Amino acid sequence: MLKLQIPKNRMKELIGHLRNDFELAQLERGWEYVHKGLVTEAELKHGVEVHALVRGAKAFEVILDLDQYGKSECSCSEGPSCEHMAALVFWLYASFARPELLLQQLKQAIRVKSRQQRQSGAKAAEKRQDRLDPPTAEQMPGQWQKFFEQQFYGFSLSQQHSIELFHSAAKEKLTPYGNEWEPALRTLYALQMLLFIMRKIEQFYQEMRSSYLSYYIETGCKTVGRLCQEELLRLVPELDVRKLTRDYAAQWKETLAMIESMALSGKESPLSWPTVYRSVWWQMQDQPKWLKAEHERVRRLLETPDLMPRRRDALVMAAAHFAVIEGDDEEARAQMERLTKREAKDFFLYLHHCYEREAWDRMLAWLRWLLPVVQRAQQEELRQFCHYWMEAVQQQDDDREWIEVMVALLPRTYSFYTSYLMKTSRYRAWIDLQLASHISPQNLYSVDLHTVEKHDATLVLPLYHQAVERTIAEKNRTAYAAAGRMLKKLESLYKKLQRQKAWDDYIYRLATKHSRLRALQEELKRGKWVP
Template sequence: MLKLQIPKNRMNELIGHLRDDFNLARLERGWEYYHKGRVTDMELKHGVEVHALVRGGTKAFEVIIDLDDFSKSECSCSDGKRCQHMVAVVFKLYTSFARPELLLQQLRQAIMVKNRQQQAKQSGTRTAAEKRTERLEPPSQGDTPGVWQKFFDQQFYGFSLSQQSSIEMFHSAVKEKLTPYGEGWASPLRELYSLHLLLFIMRKIEQFYQDTKSSYLSYYIESGCKTVGRQCYDELMKLVPLLDADKLTQEYPEYWKETLAMIADTALSGKESPLSWPTVYRSVWWQMNDQPAWLTEERSRVLRLLETPDLMPRRKDALVMAAAHFSVIAGDDEGARQQMERLTKREAKDFFLYLHRCYEENAWDRMLAWLRWLLPAVQRAQQEELRQFCQYWMEAVQRQEEDAEWANVMVALLPRTYPFYTAYLMKAGRYKAWIDLQLSNRVSPLNLYSQDLQAVEKHDPTLVLPLYHQAVERTIAEKNRNAYKSATRFLKKLESLYKRLNRQHAWEDYIYRLAMKYARLRALQEELKKGKWIP
């Protein structure tokens, strides 16, 4: 069987037929056959026909792809001229050019666009392609945010993810192309325009995520979505404090209402997303603390939505957090936490917004109250979320008279909190507790910072003795020549420590007992002799 590589122009023609002549269901089914390795015995005959066998459920079907005239292609199955077995063979042919999963993704997006256009024509409305020909003017201060968003969509119509076009590239392209339009505007519209740029990027990220969710590259696309989503979140946290909510509500109320409605529609929907839309919603509404009428109206609307029967858990959680947030804005943190006990799922990342605000306002007691409430959720959190939790608690504990509560939390969360706890103990000068932590985690001195060991040794040399004793025993237990050599290095350090402490007799007693304990390990005995510790 030959490893086929047909000419590139022939391959492009086949791709065009997959896009134009096959529906999405056949395409997905053909991909499944290819992906499971069911295409075999593929060969080129007569220079223009690709013959292959495709195994179905209980039998194999013969497929013939005519490269000169695709309409003459055929399959021995009962589905006729446009079957999934033909699709599988085309995917197999594509492996000589690039990764077939990317082709599947591109075809899926092209077919969905084509279907939307056909639906629009059938309903008597203009297609997206037709609307695109009517070019919108660049955004101006006189246009509403909805018009800005339409212009953004138009400028990036048809953008899709591929090997050449990543989510990171999309983010950069949007910023480079669209940011200049609003740079000369007067405040607060300049900041509002910047907010809508971020909302557009986030909206498109979510679209990319949904469109490629079932593709072979879904994991990598989801990872890219989350990376750029975090970047957008960081930009948002810097931008939101610059928004003059008072001026927007007074001079541009319609613009602001449209913006808030756009955010709420997504944030309160509860749909799965790689982005934290509820955090966007709460951050923006926190800027409205001097507009009680607006806050009261929105809170009432959210509470009415919460009364809707048979709410899905995700949507209910989004509404509960939104309703509780208005209590936080009013300063009633305890009331907010009581409301959020209704949450189906409590995730630590949803509440770092409050911890950060407490940090900015130096509200350490308020921060500690949130940290204590978050502890059960943090125990199930990802490592990055745990890192943020520990950093906030370290900041808060430095302003407290005692750190016993924090230390108990760190111990309870070991071993995941090891790097944070060990750093704090060293910083606080609690060297005995630091050594005990290393011993309990069986950490070798070779894996510790030399500066830390030197600090402990300078404070009290006797503290490091158990650490080196444990290291000697652990390396000898490996029972090989290299391990014995490592053990002798630890023994040399121990000898110097005992001499420094003027405890030569204790050292001689220790080395004698060690030699007797491992008398049968000949290689170790040789290393001890080289060190002149035994005759």
């Protein structure tokens, strides 16, 4: 009977939506439509959309988007989850098993869910009776964190409740409580608020990894995580460490302990907790007693036998950072050679620190050490690496080293290298790069081509010759037309250079070489290059 069967994993996702987004009455009516044979004209369109008609009192058109369920729709007026949509899902399920059995399973699941919601509602009512008072300046950060947790108790992620929504809601709701505190404590409160948001991001990330929304959640967690980390790195320099260690030592010590527990655990996370740890301790460089105690504690942890690789790497990174704080980068890099896995993003903290202080020689030493790591880095990390090196190269006597780095990292550095060559008026090298990369002049900025042509028109000739040959090799009329346009440009260049004979020789040899390509010969005749 059925002529349409979707992949099993898509079917599981649809069943999840039936369980989570539909009322029991809607599911029962949807099954009745299938049972009475009222689902008709079902077909798969565009590879990811199932279209069908569900005929009740009226005929309604249902569209199920298998790729992005949120885009699914029905022509009825009941909203995004209706009995007609449920009917189409039951109809699709019939190619796997009996829809009535699925209905029974869903009924049971919905009853259990309803019972759990009633129980959680009762617990939530109890919790509301035990509401904590708003944070005060006299409390410890742990109490602030408990209050934060209570304010967002029961918040869960879904298509309607994104991680971005949680981030904005948390900042809007929690920020005002510390606004009237004295500056040092107010900044500490802001740090604690960011730590709470980051911990919740990590929690959501772990909880939703097996969900059908896992990719959506993971992407959101990483995006918002980067945003929080950038906010935190801007906030850390504002910390009045001297006042915190003197007047609020207990609160500050508890804050450091929270950061350490996250950063030195070595567990997988969408956040870079080691970067948070190192940036905070860097602010403690005027507190030698605190630094010495923490450094010794990290060294003792490193001596623990049978450390897991990720935890060991986190501890090695932390221990090496104390050498960086003391200004001994060479010793720090020597220690970091022990890392099981080095990632470029873990070291941009040092590059940015050097950039802010215009410590160009120090930055170059880190850049050279990072070069092997960057070769396998993600494109965004490579982009940051190139920007830092471009800043450093401007302070050098020459840029030969920078050029060698860009060439070594080709083709990934093409955009940086081509831009730099144009900026420094290295037009011959720029042309050589386009030729080696097989870039057509049609894909280059016209202003760049015009600049090179104005400097020396002979330089662009090989670029057009190569592009013409590569275009003709595609052997279709569209390509021949494109070749014709480039030949017109070539002709004008040869005339500009007063090399008419060379042009005549070239066009004769081109026509002879491709004499069997009739469509190309027509294009050459149209350009009046052959009789």
